Amino acid sequence: xxxxxxxxAIFLPIVFLxxxxxxxxxxxxxxxxxxxxxxxxxxWDWRFLSLILFSTLVDYTIGLQMGKTERVSKRKVxxxxxxxxxxxxxxxxxxxxxxxxxxxxAFSFFGHDFQAGTLNVILPVGISFYTFQTLSYxxxxxxxxxxxxxxxxxxxxxxxxxxxxxxxxxxxxTHLLPQFFTKKKFSYPEAVDGMRQILWGLFKKVVIADxxxxxxxxxxxxxDQYSGLTLVLGGVFFAFQIYGDxxxxxxxxxxxxxxxxxxxxxxxxxxxxxxxxxxxxxxWHISLSTWFRDYLYIPLxxxxxxxxxxxxxxxIIFLVSGFWHGANWTFVIWGGLNAIYFLPLLLFGKNRRNxxxxxxxxxxxxxxxxxxVGTFGLTVIAWIFFRADSVGHAFGYIAGIFTKxxxxxxxxxxxxxxxxxxxxxxxxxxFIVMEWLGRENAYTLEKMGHSWKRVYRYALYYVIIxxxxxFGGQKQEFIYFQF
Numbered sequence: 001x002x003x004x005x006x007x008x009a010i011f012l013p014i015v016f017l018x019x020x021x022x023x024x025x026x027x028x029x030x031x032x033x034x035x036x037x038x039x040x041x042x043x044w045d046w047r048f049l050s051l052i053l054f055s056t057l058v059d060y061t062i063g064l065q066m067g068k069t070e071r072v073s074k075r076k077v078x079x080x081x082x083x084x085x086x087x088x089x090x091x092x093x094x095x096x097x098x099x100x101x102x103x104x105x106a107f108s109f110f111g112h113d114f115q116a117g118t119l120n121v122i123l124p125v126g127i128s129f130y131t132f133q134t135l136s137y138x139x140x141x142x143x144x145x146x147x148x149x150x151x152x153x154x155x156x157x158x159x160x161x162x163x164x165x166x167x168x169x170x171x172x173x174t175h176l177l178p179q180f181f182t183k184k185k186f187s188y189p190e191a192v193d194g195m196r197q198i199l200w201g202l203f204k205k206v207v208i209a210d211x212x213x214x215x216x217x218x219x220x221x222x223x224d225q226y227s228g229l230t231l232v233l234g235g236v237f238f239a240f241q242i243y244g245d246x247x248x249x250x251x252x253x254x255x256x257x258x259x260x261x262x263x264x265x266x267x268x269x270x271x272x273x274x275x276x277x278x279x280x281x282x283x284w285h286i287s288l289s290t291w292f293r294d295y296l297y298i299p300l301x302x303x304x305x306x307x308x309x310x311x312x313x314x315x316i317i318f319l320v321s322g323f324w325h326g327a328n329w330t331f332v333i334w335g336g337l338n339a340i341y342f343l344p345l346l347l348f349g350k351n352r353r354n355x356x357x358x359x360x361x362x363x364x365x366x367x368x369x370x371x372x373v374g375t376f377g378l379t380v381i382a383w384i385f386f387r388a389d390s391v392g393h394a395f396g397y398i399a400g401i402f403t404k405x406x407x408x409x410x411x412x413x414x415x416x417x418x419x420x421x422x423x424x425x426x427x428x429x430x431f432i433v434m435e436w437l438g439r440e441n442a443y444t445l446e447k448m449g450h451s452w453k454r455v456y457r458y459a460l461y462y463v464i465i466x467x468x469x470x471f472g473g474q475k476q477e478f479i480y481f482q483f
Contacts, residue, residue, distance in 0.1 A: 019184075030156075030180050051089065052124075062078050066138075089131070128324060129164075139295055146174050154180035155180075169250055170291055171287070190259075192449075193446070193449065197252075197258070199255075201248040201253075208428065209244030210245075210474060210476050219233070223396065228401040228405060229408060232401055235381070242387075267286050270438075278345045278351040292320065296320065303346070319339065329390075330388050333391060341378050354371075448460065
């Protein structure tokens with residue numbers, strides 16, 4: 001069930017009305033959340049439900065067993081059981097064919113003809129997200145940062161909470177799980193703010209991401225036919241596609257959560273206004289980057305120890321992050337590129353230089369503009385590997401940029417005619433201006449919705465709604481559903 005679909009437009013009001021006007025107790029509210037979440041998730045394929053239920057049962061049971069023992073050895077066995085079960089399922093469904101294909105290729109390289117069968121494995125939607133979410137529970141219980149819960153319904157609601165189930169934010173058990181232990185009371189201001197964030201998320205997805213994605217697909221799929229400047233435009237279009245798509249989903253998820261009285265963590269903080277790569281990664285997919293920081297980078301030693309170990313840890317976290325996104329070497333190289341971008345800042349102690357919001361006094365300095373443009377340029381190069389079909393395609397795409405035909409005016413072939421996508425470029429420019437005006441807030445419309453006069457506020461809402469219906473591109477699934 002897509003957020004930008006008629007199905008969800010019918011589903012959400014029904015669940016909302018039942019939640020606030022039919023349920024009377026906390027347990028009833030949690031029960032409805034679980035039922036709605038399983039309907040929402042089963043809408044793609046009912047067979048996926050058995051997998052998420054199995055993960056829920058495993059980690060709920062392991063949490064209870066950890067609470068019954070003080071023996072360190074037994075607690076470690078329980079933790080490793082959770083890790084092996086959850087990561088084993090993730091590895092099988094997401095990476096089985098990748099490892100088999102590369103195993104065969106490796107043997108062929110040395111002159112051995114090795115036969116191994118691949119499987120037609122259906123990747124369950126959102127498995128990478130809810131796997132990491134439920135793992136945060138067992139790890140935090142093991143670390144004694146969280147008491148194991150005996151409330152199975154609350155735990156099931158935590159694992160399957162439908163707004164953020166399939167593409168995040170990846171919530172920590174310490175943050176989201178306790179919210180299911182209290183009965184929710186309706187708050188009109190919270191609900192209005194949630195609707196406002198949903199509206200902006202839909203604009204990002206439908207107007208920005210889907211329009212940019214249509215042109216990015218054409219350019220990437222026919223990259224050998226276009227000039228260097230058109231290829232650059234394709235990379236920029238994809239950069240805004242993936243940002244509008246993923247942060248748009250997060251905005252809708254967070255806003256939907258607020259309709260039911262739940263607070264989800266901020267997942268994006270205007271990352272394309274970053275002045276260096278370190279700042280970019282503090283602002284991009286925050287729930288995943290902080291997950292890897294707390295559960296992988298710091299346990300490996302973090303920034304402590306010798307410089308060789310620090311460099312090793314940086315590469316591990318970025319390469320694993322890349323591989324988390326998909327079973328393709330393009331994602332691994334994308335992660336490696338970001339590690340290379342990040343290392344100079346770390347080595348010279350400048351990785352925490354830009355902790356404030358850019359343009360504190362309204363206009364950025366020349367240095368800030370240079371840093372922002374440079375960071376965005378490096379990010380676009382990395383995105384080319386993320387979007388490309390293969391490593392060869394990515395290198396060919398980049399090589400195609402640096403040709404003598406670089407300055408040929410961008411034009412995109414659309415069936416029987418070519419066009420210059422001026423409307424889409426204008427929409428992106430307007431989007432950037434709107435994001436700039438809201439950059440100090442949790443999301444773009446937050447301050448505007450509170451401080452603007454009523455007439456201007458509602459005029460803005462109607463303009464956004466008009467843009468969604470008038471400029472909305474062809475409906476596409478959210479990119480991160482594949483991860």
